[in-house]
Amino acid sequence: MLNRILALIVKEFLALLKDPKSRSVLIGPPLIQLIVFGYAATYELKDIPYAIYNEDRGAVSRTLEAVFTGSPTFHRVATISAEKEIAPLIDSRQVLLVIHIGQRFSERLISGESTQVQAPLQVIIDGRNSNTAMVALNYVRSIVDQFNRQWMQERGQTALPAYLESRAWFNPNLESRWFFVPGIIGMLALIITILVTAMTVAREREQGTFDQLLVTPLRPGEIMLGKALPGFLIGMVQGTVILLIVTLWFRVPLLGSLPALYCGLALFLLSGVGIGLLISSLAVTQQQGLLGAFLFVVPAITLSGFATPIANMPPLVQAITRIDPLRYFMVILRKVFLEGAGFDILIDQFWPMALIGAGALALSSWLFRHRMY
Amino acid sequence: MITRNHSRHLAAMRLKSLVRKEFLQIVRDPSSIAIAFLMPLFLLLLFGYGVSLDADHIPVAFVAEQPSGDTRDFEASLLGSHYFAIAPAPSMPEAEQAMREGKVDAIVRLRANFSERLRRSDGAPIQIIVNGVDANTARLTLGYLEGAWGNWLARRAASNGKDLTTPVQMEQRIWFNSEMKSRNFLVPGLVAIIMTLIGALLTALVMAREWERGTLEALLVTPVSMTEVLLGKIVAYFVLGTGGMLLTVGLAVGLFDVPLRGSFWLLWTCASLFLLAALGMGLTISTLARNQFVAGQIAIVGTFLPAFLLSGFIFDIDSMPTAVQAITHLVVARYFVSIVQTLFLAGDVWAIVLPNALALVLMALFFLGVTWRKSRKRLE
Numbered sequence: 052m053l054n055r056i057l058a059l060i061v062k063e064f065l066a067l068l069k070d071p072k073s074r075s076v077l078i079g080p081p082l083i084q085l086i087v088f089g090y091a092a093t094y095e096l097k098d099i100p101y102a103i104y105n106e107d108r109g110a111v112s113r114t115l116e117a118v119f120t121g122s123p124t125f126h127r128v129a130t131i132s133a134e135k136e137i138a139p140l141i142d143s144r145q146v147l148l149v150i151h152i153g154q155r156f157s158e159r160l161i162s163g164e165s166t167q168v169q170a171p172l173q174v175i176i177d178g179r180n181s182n183t184a185m186v187a188l189n190y191v192r193s194i195v196d197q198f199n200r201q202w203m204q205e206r207g208q209t210a211l212p213a214y215l216e217s218r219a220w221f222n223p224n225l226e227s228r229w230f231f232v233p234g235i236i237g238m239l240a241l242i243i244t245i246l247v248t249a250m251t252v253a254r255e256r257e258q259g260t261f262d263q264l265l266v267t268p269l270r271p272g273e274i275m276l277g278k279a280l281p282g283f284l285i286g287m288v289q290g291t292v293i294l295l296i297v298t299l300w301f302r303v304p305l306l307g308s309l310p311a312l313y314c315g316l317a318l319f320l321l322s323g324v325g326i327g328l329l330i331s332s333l334a335v336t337q338q339q340g341l342l343g344a345f346l347f348v349v350p351a352i353t354l355s356g357f358a359t360p361i362a363n364m365p366p367l368v369q370a371i372t373r374i375d376p377l378r379y380f381m382v383i384l385r386k387v388f389l390e391g392a393g394f395d396i397l398i399d400q401f402w403p404m405a406l407i408g409a410g411a412l413a414l415s416s417w418l419f420r421h422r423m424y
Numbered sequence: 425m426i427t428r429n430h431s432r433h434l435a436a437m438r439l440k441s442l443v444r445k446e447f448l449q450i451v452r453d454p455s456s457i458a459i460a461f462l463m464p465l466f467l468l469l470l471f472g473y474g475v476s477l478d479a480d481h482i483p484v485a486f487v488a489e490q491p492s493g494d495t496r497d498f499e500a501s502l503l504g505s506h507y508f509a510i511a512p513a514p515s516m517p518e519a520e521q522a523m524r525e526g527k528v529d530a531i532v533r534l535r536a537n538f539s540e541r542l543r544r545s546d547g548a549p550i551q552i553i554v555n556g557v558d559a560n561t562a563r564l565t566l567g568y569l570e571g572a573w574g575n576w577l578a579r580r581a582a583s584n585g586k587d588l589t590t591p592v593q594m595e596q597r598i599w600f601n602s603e604m605k606s607r608n609f610l611v612p613g614l615v616a617i618i619m620t621l622i623g624a625l626l627t628a629l630v631m632a633r634e635w636e637r638g639t640l641e642a643l644l645v646t647p648v649s650m651t652e653v654l655l656g657k658i659v660a661y662f663v664l665g666t667g668g669m670l671l672t673v674g675l676a677v678g679l680f681d682v683p684l685r686g687s688f689w690l691l692w693t694c695a696s697l698f699l700l701a702a703l704g705m706g707l708t709i710s711t712l713a714r715n716q717f718v719a720g721q722i723a724i725v726g727t728f729l730p731a732f733l734l735s736g737f738i739f740d741i742d743s744m745p746t747a748v749q750a751i752t753h754l755v756v757a758r759y760f761v762s763i764v765q766t767l768f769l770a771g772d773v774w775a776i777v778l779p780n781a782l783a784l785v786l787m788a789l790f791f792l793g794v795t796w797r798k799s800r801k802r803l804e
Contacts, residue, residue, distance in 0.1 A: 076718050080725040087748060088733050094560040096743045115592070141599060143775035144762075160591055172592050178601035179769050180609045182477045182560070183740045188596055189567045195594045202591045212542050212580070213498075215573055216549040217566055219556030220523065227559040242724070250717050338453075338629050341720040345625070348724075349467070353474050358738060360561055363476040382526075389557050396525065 055269055059277030063251060067281065077285065081239045085293055089301055092231040092358070096186050102129040102146045104137065109157025115172070118198055119150065124190055141177050147187055148176040160202075221389045232301045233384040234357045237377050240290045240316070241323055241351060245344045248282035248327025253340030271419050278331070279324045279412075286320040297388075306391035315383035315397065318404040322376035325411030332418040351377045376404045438648050442656030449630075450660065464618045464668040468675050471614050475738075477606040479564050481509040485519035485528040488512075489536040498534065498550070501576040507568040523555055530554045530565050600769040608683070611676045612768040613737035616760045617728070618672050619695065622665045623702025624709070624727040625720075627657065631710030632719035650799055658703055658792075665699040676768070686767035690777065694767070697784040698760040702727070704791025705756065711798045731757035736765075759783040 068074050101119070105112055119125050128146055131137065140146045151173040160170040174191055178184045222229050255261035264274060294312075298305050330343035354361070354368065355377035361369055372378045379400040386392035386400075486502065488495035502510050511528060513519040519531045533551040535541075541548035552569055554562040601608045634640040643653055673691065676682045684691070705727055713719040733739060734748070735757040741749060752758050759780040766776045 070715075073715075073717060076721040080721065084725060084729060087751060088729070090745050090748045091733050091752075092739055093743060094563075094739070096740060098742060100742070139775070142766075142770055142773045144766075170592050171595050173595045173597065175597045175599065178598040178604060179765050180736075180740065181601050181604040181606050182609075182738075184598055184601070185567070185604060186560075186563065188598075189563060192567075192570070192594060195592055199591045211547055211577060213548045213550055213573070213577065215552055215570060217552040217554065217569075219554045219562055222556030222559055222562070225556050225559040225562055230558050230560075246717075246721060254717070336633075337716045338633055341629060341716060345720075345724065346463070346466075349728075350470050350474075353470055359475045359477055360479065360558060362482075363479055364474055368473050385557050386526075390524070 052273065056273050056277050056280075059269065059274065060280050063277060063281040066251075066254075067247065067285075077243065077289075081243065081289060081293070082296075084239060085235055085296055086300075088235055089228065089232045089297075092227070092235075094182065094186060094227045096183060096190070097124055098126040099124055099148070099187050099190070100126050100128045100146045102131050102137075102140055102149045103127060104131045104134075104149055104151045106154045107152045107156035109155075111157035111160050112152045115152065115198060118194055122194060137175060141175065144177065144179075146177075147183065148174055148191070150174055150191070228301065229303050229389060230385065231358075232297050232303050233388040234355075234381055236290055236293045236297060237319065237355070237380045237384055238352055238357055239293060240286045240320065241377055242348055243289055244282045244286040244320055244323035245327045245330070245348055246341075247285055248279065248324050249330040249334065249340045249344040250337055251278045251281075252328070252331035253334040253337045256334075257336050272416065275328065275416055275419055279328055282324045282327055283320050286323065287316065290316050290320075303388055305388050307387035308393040309387075311392065311394045311397055312383065312387045314394070315380055315387070315401065315404070318401055318408060319376055319380040319383075322404050322408035322411060325408045325415060326376075328415040329411050329418070332415045351375050354378065355381050357381060373403070374407065376407050379404050434647075435652070439652055439655060439659075442648060442652060443659045446656055446660030450664065461667070461671070463621060464671050465675070467618050467621070468611075468614055468672050468679075471617070472607065472611055472675075472680050475606075475610050477560070477610075478604075479561050479568075480506060482507060482530065482561070482565050482568070483528040484508045484510055484530045484532055484565075484569075485513040485522050486510050487514075487516055487519050487531060487533040488538070489515070489534065490538070492539045494539045494542055495534045497580070498576055501572050501579070502532065502569075505568065505572055508572075523553070526555075528555075529558075529561065530569070532569065607680055608769060609765055610738070611680045611682045612764040613735070613761050615669065615672045615676065615695070615764050616698065616735065616757045617731050617737065619665055619669055619699055619760075620702050620727050620731040620757050622668045623661065623699050624706040625723045626664070627661050627703050627706030628709040628713075628719045628723040629716060630661075631657065631707055632713055632716045635710065635714040636716055651796065654707065654796060654799065657707065658700075661703055661706075662696075662699060665703070666696070669695045669699070682768055684768055685771040687772050690772055691764070691767050694760065694763045694777065694781055694784065697781060697788060698756065698763075701756045701784055701788035701791060704788055704795060707795040708791050708798070711795050727757075730755045731761075734758065735761040737761050756784070756787045759787070 067077065103116055103119070105116060120127060129136075129140060131140070131149070137149050137151075141149065153171055153173065156170045156172070172195060174188065176184050176188060219225055252261065255264060269277070297303050326347060327344070330347065331340060334340035334343055354364075354372045354375050356372070357377070361372050361378065364372070383392075383397050383400050386397060390396075484502065486499055488499065499510065499512075502508050511522070513522060513531075516531075516533060519528070519533070522528045523531060531551075531553040533553070535549070535551070538548050538550075550573065552566070554565050556562045598604060634643075640653070644650065669692075673684070673688075677684050706723065709722050709726065710719045713722055730752075731737065734741075734752045734755045736752075737757070741752050741758070744752070763777055763780045766773050770776075
């Protein structure tokens with residue numbers, strides 16, 4: 052029996068690897084994606100284009116201007132002198148924000164020491180991408196805060212009664228690359244596993260070779276195992292390669308337990324293979340197989356918390372994410388890489404994936420038998 | 425004269441029946457219907473509800489090591505904000521444990537001497553620890569906590585009969601999306617993603633299937649020419665894609681309440697250009713791959729994922745490394761995402777629309793040209 056399954060697996064691998072196009076699809080694109088997306092996926096901003104609209108021209112406003120000029124995150128593209136110049140710059144996205152220093156800014160700042168007169172600084176920002184706008188505003192605010200602190204200190208004014216002392220655990224510099232890059236392992240492993248398994252049976256059905264398989268001494272369970280294992284093995288190999296690139300090239304710290312990570316990967320691939328076979332047993336043509344794979348992969352990635360947090364979704368959608376195996380693997384990846392987690396903390400992520408995998412495999416084997424005889 | 429008219433008439437008839445054949449094929453294959461009509465609906469609902477960057481009710485552990493009127497006052501200012509869901513924790517180790525288990529995303533700690541130091545000249549520290557794994561949410565959380573802290577200081581000063589004087593007061597005006605709803609920029613971008621799927625993925629699959637099964641060769645032994653076959657496909661899927669576009673734009677405005685400030689007709693025109701480019705991509709992929717598995721992989725990896733990650737749909741292009749920025753210029757969706765975000769939220773800004781529309785025209789011509797040339801050559 053083992054020999055028969057082994058022969059089938061060898062045949063599956065040959066079918067995948069002998070065609071140079073299929074072969075290159077298995078290796079090249081995932082690597083390119085990892086590198087490109089690893090660099091592209093970031094919410095940090097740099098070289099924020101801005102314009103200064105300074106109506107004051109006093110010494111203090113010059114100092115404030117200099118703070119922005121000296122900041123590496125901001126890049127001044129224009130200096131304007133009239134209100135009506137603001138709109139064209141922002142509309143055409145030449146600048147993300149305009150810093151408007153009003154008339155008598157310096158004067159009011161100097162005279163306002165003990166009174167309640169404050170010097171206003173207006174920031175006009177392009178809100179088309181609200182997240183970018185929010186991040187940029189936070190940067191501006193921290194520059195202004197810094198300026199204020201220094202100003203008060205120089206003038207011996209009493210400090211604020213309370214101040215914030217912030218730090219971040221697990222990712223002290225708040226690099227979003229550390230958040231995204233480990234997640235890409237899960238995303239790519241899912242795509243390849245589902246594609247390989249969802250297409251195998253559909254291809255044989257379409258080409259009529261499935262009937263030939265059925266007249267061999269192989270039993271349905273053995274055929275299924277032979278179809279399932281290649282996807283699983285390819286996912287394992289690809290996952291390992293990407294894991295190496297993530298740690299060696301992107302230098303994301305891997306603090307937690309590697310066995311726990313591999314245990315997670317195995318359970319995750321098991322559920323992936325199960326769902327792939329489910330799609331495969333339902334699909335009659337390759338096109339349907341591909342579509343089914345696609346209809347599963349896209350929501351699975353979107354709802355996994357890969358790019359946007361699950362906590363932000365409406366409660367109903369959050370409930371749906373519970374049947375998404377990638378959701379659990381994302382948590383495992385990030386907790387093992389950044390938080391140094393081991394088996395004890397991750398147990399709540401392991402069993403749902405095992406359950407999803409077992410359920411999908413059981414259902415697909417039932418379907419296999421039903422659609423065969 | 426008569427014969428020329430006659431042949432032109434024949435050509436029109438051939439094209440008409442080819443288009444008819446494509447439509448029949450689409451209507452009779454449930455999977456094509458799924459991509460063309462159910463998929464846009466499904467994706468729009470999925471992304472519209474599933475993708476959000478607006479953090480709300482962030483779970484925060486609050487530790488007051490020695491509760492007093494001051495700590496309760498500060499806690500009240502956090503409780504009043506819808507950004508936080510405050511979970512009081514009796515001590516630091518418990519709060520840290522909650523953070524490790526992922527039950528809270530931040531800890532706010534007021535030390536035992538908080539009230540005392542509040543009245544000293546150097547001020548009292550408020551310790552904040554955020555879980556930095558999700559850097560963006562961590563940054564938002566810090567920003568919201570800063571806001572709550574500022575409000576608390578101002579209120580406290582006011583109740584003591586003083587005004588809180590900050591030398592420079594920052595005043596922000598957010599254009600186009602004053603409520604800062606991430607849905608307002610994500611949903612317009614979805615129009616681009618969904619049209620990429622219909623245009624590129626569906627055509628890539630359909631055409632690859634014809635190559636694989638040899639039905640394309642069968643068609644070509646009839647009097648129809650390759651150009652006519654391609655034209656028939658383009659017309660059929662163009663109509664489908666336009667339907668998908670109208671559906672998504674309608675839902676964006678009707679269901680998700682995204683304002684459409686620009687001209688609808690301009691949006692339609694640009695969408696048509698984009699659709700042509702996407703169809704061209706799909707046809708190019710299928711002509712080069714001629715195999716459904718490979719065509720499907722390339723369509724997902726080469727069109728869908730770049731449209732998602734490299735188009736400015738979620739991630740800011742200007743902040744990517746220079747090399748990646750150069751690659752984004754090859755992503756057709758990039759130009760359309762810029763157009764739709766502007767047309768929806770800002771209005772008819774010609775400085776954005778014209779250059780991007782021009783890029784779409786060039787891309788469409790390029791991809792359709794490649795398909796035309798390649799499919800001619802590959803038959804011989």
